[in-house]
Amino acid sequence: MQYSVKISEQIHWLGVNDRRKELFENIWPLPNGVSYNSYLITDSKTALLDTLEVGSDSSYVDRIEALLDGRPLDYLIVNHMELDHAGEIETILRRWPEVKIVGNQKTFRVLTAYYGDATCNNSLEVKDGDTLSLGNHELKFVFTPWVHWPETMMTYETTEQILFSADAFGTFGTLDGGVFDDQLCFDFYESEMRRYYSNIVGKYSNMVQKAFAKLAGVPIRTICSLHGPIWRANAEKVIALYDKWSKYEADDAVVVIYASMYGNTARMADYIANGVAQNGVRNIRVYDVSKTHISYLINEIWRCRGVMLGSCAYNGEMFPLMESLCRELIHMGVKNRVLGLFGSYSWNGGGVRNLKSFAETIGWEQVCEPSEMHGRPNADKYSECDALAQAMAAAILKK
Ligand code: FEO
Numbered sequence: 001m002q003y004s005v006k007i008s009e010q011i012h013w014l015g016v017n018d019r020r021k022e023l024f025e026n027i028w029p030l031p032n033g034v035s036y037n038s039y040l041i042t043d044s045k046t047a048l049l050d051t052l053e054v055g056s057d058s059s060y061v062d063r064i065e066a067l068l069d070g071r072p073l074d075y076l077i078v079n080h081m082e083l084d085h086a087g088e089i090e091t092i093l094r095r096w097p098e099v100k101i102v103g104n105q106k107t108f109r110v111l112t113a114y115y116g117d118a119t120c121n122n123s124l125e126v127k128d129g130d131t132l133s134l135g136n137h138e139l140k141f142v143f144t145p146w147v148h149w150p151e152t153m154m155t156y157e158t159t160e161q162i163l164f165s166a167d168a169f170g171t172f173g174t175l176d177g178g179v180f181d182d183q184l185c186f187d188f189y190e191s192e193m194r195r196y197y198s199n200i201v202g203k204y205s206n207m208v209q210k211a212f213a214k215l216a217g218v219p220i221r222t223i224c225s226l227h228g229p230i231w232r233a234n235a236e237k238v239i240a241l242y243d244k245w246s247k248y249e250a251d252d253a254v255v256v257i258y259a260s261m262y263g264n265t266a267r268m269a270d271y272i273a274n275g276v277a278q279n280g281v282r283n284i285r286v287y288d289v290s291k292t293h294i295s296y297l298i299n300e301i302w303r304c305r306g307v308m309l310g311s312c313a314y315n316g317e318m319f320p321l322m323e324s325l326c327r328e329l330i331h332m333g334v335k336n337r338v339l340g341l342f343g344s345y346s347w348n349g350g351g352v353r354n355l356k357s358f359a360e361t362i363g364w365e366q367v368c369e370p371s372e373m374h375g376r377p378n379a380d381k382y383s384e385c386d387a388l389a390q391a392m393a394a395a396i397l398k399k
Contacts, residue, residue, distance in 0.1 A: 004063055005179045007039070007222065007230060008160055010136065012067055014038040014048075016057040017174035024084075024172065028199050028295045032192065033174035036084055037226050039164060040067055041157075044135025047075035048099075049155060049164050050226055054087030061095050072096065075124070075132070077139070078103040080152045080166040081110040085226050090115055100124050102132065104143060106151035131158075142214055144168070146207035148200060154211075161221040168211070169238050171228030172196050182233040189229055191299070193238065196227065197245050198302035199295050203332045208246035212239075245302060248335040252396050253283035254306035257297055259290065259319030259351070264344040265312045267377045268385060272308060272342060275389025281306070281396050289321045297325055301334060306396045307364070308340040308388075311351035318343075318354040326358040334362070338395045340388050341370035344377070367391035 005013040015037035024030050036056055039049040046068060052060055064073065073096040078086060081103075089111070092099060101123045103111065111119050126132070128143040140156045148167040155164040171193040178184045201208065223231040223238065231238050254276050258269035266288065273286045285304075287297060301307055309326070311318040318326070339359055343351035352372040359366055368391035371384035 012040045035175045045074040049077045050085045051088035053084045073099045144211040146204040164224045170225040181229040195299040205246040250305040253304040255300040255304040256286040256308040258310035259322040265310045272389045279393030307337045310342040313345035313350035316350040318351045337364045339364040340392045344373040367395045
């Protein structure tokens with residue numbers, strides 16, 4: 001049987017590490033796995049907060065039973081119905097058929113769609129701001145729609161000032177060794193938290209800001225997310241990061257992403273990146289869109305204020321993987337970036353032409369005209385690249 005971890009005398013972590021799944025939501029790579037976190041409060045009344053992905057832990061019921069020590073499970077609080085957390089609700093209902101399911105109106109709409117109307121036979125529908133006393137602990141329900149689904153809510157435990165935050169502040173990456181942030185390497189989880197945020201939640205950044213407005217002034221000592229570490233040493237820090245990312249604020253850094261079949265646009269990318277560095281920018285990363293998964297590119301675009309995209313022509317269009325990245329950026333509605341465009345072609349173009357259409361659609365400020373080359377880059381063709389690099393550096397460095 002797996003262990004549980006005490007967060008405090010009556011509050012327990014019951015998560016699990018998933019190192020088998022290759023792709024989260026069958027799209028986002030998990031080279032370092034992911035954790036699903038579930039929590040149990042064993043007060044006068046007992047409450048389980050969210051479950052796990054179905055089948056991720058065959059000992060889940062045993063672990064809960066060990067903590068309950070013969071007592072009934074009184075409540076199952078469903079903060080989020082996405083199936084990486086709601087996957088074991090049927091298992092819980094089979095073992096504890098008398099448990100009262102706590103959720104909001106939208107929770108039950110999704111819950112019954114998955115598990116049938118009978119799941120609402122013993123339910124407690126809460127309204128925004130409602131409270132529930134378990135004895136020593138009082139829970140307050142805070143509706144935070146679209147962080148990440150419309151039914152998503154957070155549960156604030158008022159006595160110990162613990163925020164059960166659903167997906168918010170969650171990270172990719174398993175919990176290797178520790179469960180609390182002070183037992184783990186913060187830098188690794190910061191990057192994986194931003195990748196989780198940008199890939200999963202970022203589209204709803206305005207709703208994250210609305211959630212922050214609701215929680216303004218609420219003292220938060222510990223954050224228990226549904227993925228990744230429990231934030232007890234860095235709660236303030238991760239709240240500040242989420243605030244920054246959801247306002248589309250970024251570092252004074254430049255990411256250069258290119259699509260190249262035979263190396264010409266790649267050479268332009270390196271030349272331009274070098275020019276940006278020569279003009280004073282120190283935080284630059286260059287990626288080949290064919291080599292690096294879009295998940296990491298989106299993460300970098302969320303980190304960097306300067307974005308430079310280059311594409312060769314491909315059947316009169318831009319390169320398909322660059323097109324896919326651009327479509328995803330429009331879908332996510334990323335804002336407040338400065339943009340530089342470049343590319344090359346052999347026949348009649350299409351890469352840069354379509355990148356310009358992308359620029360118009362997403363509405364980012366272009367630092368200067370795109371640089372486009374016909375054929376192989378060589379010394380007498382680089383003047384536009386020089387201008388582009390200089391303009392990008394100036395845009396990043398200006399205060
Ligand atoms: Fe971790 Fe929106 O599920």
